[in-house]
Amino acid sequence: MQLAYELIAAIFPIFAAILVGAALKRYLIKAADVWAGIDRLTYYLLLPSLLIVEIYRADFSSGNAGTAVGVTLAATLGLSAALLLLRPLITRDTPLFTSIFQGSVRYNSYVLLAVADALYGAEGLALAIIFVAVMVIATNMLGVVVLSAFSGGKSNLKRIMGGIVKNPIILAAGAGAILNVSNIHVPLPIENTAALFKTAALPLSLLSVGAGLRFIMDKKALGAIALATSIKLAVLPVITGVCLYLAGVDGMVLAMGVLYAGMPCAGNAYILARQLNGDAEAIASIITLETLLSAFSVAVIAGVLSIN
Template structure:
């Protein structure tokens, strides 16, 4: 089941790589495709999923607390070790931003597919809880880290706030939460339109990842790629499991927490790295290797922790 959810993603990444090497779409045209995914398609997915979720049927705050605790723990550990990482392995700050995103962010689209296959609508509602708690803080933390380290200079506070409050992912989540708690019914024509956008988001975002990939570098994996690839699948499910037990999360809610923590890094991490000056090439390589490794690491995490 898990293999069949991941295999199409791998194939679409490969198609993006082939399309770029065939020069069917030029470099400038790829920028436009990336912006479409970043500003329109992924925000549509987030808004619709959250706006339609039934949060009253799931252990919302216990799940949120477990997930946030795991994220904060790993984020603090990474930031505390940043200088040491550069001294020992020679990894500069701009490449650290890709390690940070690769270790913390998650591919909600893959998680949605897995949750639907494993637990149906109830699991999807639980995953929407994970999205509300995880995506704003992960996007916010990623934006701050990219703003702080990618340029090589310390940005002013107003720039960080601007990056946060103009981020389309964060805005779409807030809008989805407001729609959800308002009690309003989404008009069918709006819902159908957003569903079409949502169906386009994953393939286009993953194609962009493949287009930015340089497979020659994968044959020479360095410490940055190794660290960015394996920190997340090794430590995030373990931390999530420990905090889920601490907060008393069990059953299907625990399964959803492990899915959310075990899936590979979000494909839009690449888009964010491109938008904010990070190491997009390294980010694409981390996403690809994590996705390949996930055929083993996700089943192993579910076996060990659920």
Template sequence: MSLVPILLALLPVTVLIAFGLVLKRLPGFRSPEFWSGAEKLAYYYLLPALLFTSVAEVDVAHVPLARLAAALVIPTVIVSLGIVLTRRVIARDLPAFTSVLQGGIRFNTYIGLSLAGSLFGPEGSAVAAIAAAILVPTVNVISSLGFEFLRTGPSSLLALLRAIATNPLVLGCIAGAVANITGLGLPDVAATVLDPLAAASLPIGLLCVGAGLQTFSMRAHARAIVISTFIKLLVLPGLSLTALFVLDVPTVPALVGLIFQSIATASSGYVMARQLGGDAKLIAALIAGQTVVMLLTMPVVLLVGQFMLG
């Protein structure tokens, strides 16, 4: 894999995100309700359909699940602990800390699935679904625990577990895993309905990513933005690459996992910040800044990954 395939894979992602950014400013598409509905459609229905169909059909015998999970989860936990231990240095207050934490570990699932499919075809899409199934619960648990720093009353483990158990992405992955393990796979009748829904998830999701980009207070939060972006786009990929190499994860699963660890943080972090009392303006600025910087760092990270893992 050379630089050209990586850039070609990033091209449609970049164009769709930019198109979403422009589209929201055009007459007829400025309504917040329109984009809110599109986001809900993609997040609650289309993306779970994609994860379900991908996991249901993947040949798990060719994916070292334990090694891949360890290589993705361990670096994520290490980075999270590092942010917690240095929170007084990297964030001016606790709400800002929660946004830096989310910005350091969250990833945009739409971008990851799109890039993996473009670079590695059906195998890449299937492995990407597995990587998402591993990382989505992990980052949601860590992010939720981060908000425990803001609580003044008793915490609720039950509420945390309920939030994870009802996450549509988690449910899509679990349903796909059940279909895979039981041997049901994806029946042709189900495929005729689910495949078009799955195919629609990425373009609609990426348009929503672009429409959701906001640049609140970038100058006011410059230090936190720089630190969080450095952690997310360089430190976490570096640790993950080391883990993937040491654990000898095969090339395609390793590079797909590296893609997910190299992606800008997701807009779901903004929603969580607003709901739980985090610094929503900071996370919005992080999402915008990281998405732009990612277009520069991603090719470098993947080329280094190809050299070490290929």
């Protein structure tokens, strides 16, 4: 009972902040420009500050994070291959298939970082950042390739791929890693300034996640929405957990891999679907449902991992 209470106490504020963001967008701060500004502030300044500071300060001399990330990536690629092979059985509606695919393999890095920080503190946050740095490239690439192949959305492909390479999250993770391994001493005033910015990253990003939810279900695609949600919140975490266990990964590192796999789909999957002619309404519904249900699935995953 005490364990359940502690898990709820850790996870509740994350999803409460998401719901507050949704309520603010609906009732108080309705202007889209305001939320667009918050998104840019978080994406280009606050979250990069968080990544640089935490990676710079982290101790990566021990543990098997590299193995865990590699196995997690392999599990994601394996699931992706299975979805592609089973596409004729899943649906013949190719734009809808791209939404099922994105909803099954994409993840929300903001929620992952917040969950890692809440459950495992600074050490867990630093570990989650390693997953983010690698998987944000892989899952974005997968989404772009599948959308381009099945929806014919190639007109913006070069620009989108360039945007992935220039992603501030990737650049910040790289900068933090260089500072960490090179033993470069960052002057304390500069480090403290970046640390000040990073404190606002997670609260604002969670509010932004909530503001981006669209509470209109695409009724013509209910089966696809349920399938993608089931795969993302249940099937992929189980597959990833088994693979990590068989690879000899345990403890917090295993937990982080499973939690990563169980994160809801990223909000920018909707933007990608619009840019590359996917089924934007279906992926919007998938994102909303996964985000809401992940409040429960993440608690279950954390509980099972804590017991074991």
